[in-house]
Amino acid sequence: NAGVTQTPKFRILKIGQSMTLQCTQDMNHNYMYWYRQDPGMGLKLIYYSVGAGITDKGEVPNGYNVSRSTTEDFPLRLELAAPSQTSVYFCASSYVQGYTFGSGTRLTVV
């Protein structure tokens, strides 16, 4: 049972480039989430999904897009990378007691 898997673990992007952060869970959880965490700060919710085909904005959605075509996958898309998007990104899925988090993707935009 792998839980929540995020890829890549590290990435350096140039300003204006685009990329997709992948997130997959094998626990059949309906709810999935994307958070970002800036240095020394708490987690900020970017987007979440309550099931396949349903997504909604969190606290800080600007500059990001998501899709949820299957229960397992919840990719996060950055279209025009900006230095302000330098952060650690966490994907999570939820069950009765709370969240299971992935190990994170450390993104640097230069």
Place this chain on the structure above:
Amino acid sequence: DAKTTQPPSMDCAEGRAANLPCNHSTISGNEYVYWYRQIHSQGPQYIIHGLKNNETNEMASLIITEDRKSSTLILPHATLRDTAVYYCIVRVAFGNTGNQFYFGTGTSLTVIP
């Protein structure tokens, strides 16, 4: 969701009990208190949650005051591996509106040898 207030940092001697406070004076009757922790840039880890009664599991105990306006997470015998940032979150029960959690800055607990 109700807002929570936690001290920014705390120290605890190894082997002693670590008591982490959380204030949530605007909590509603249907809101639970959740605790998570984050060890050095890893993804946050669920610890415990409760509604009214005190709760205990293999990791910790949660003490909620009778008026529910504050709570305390207790790590009974802190070890160096318990050094982490601890988040107290108040949220309605799972299953409502996606159950998204909003994390603050938490309490940075340092366990000292």
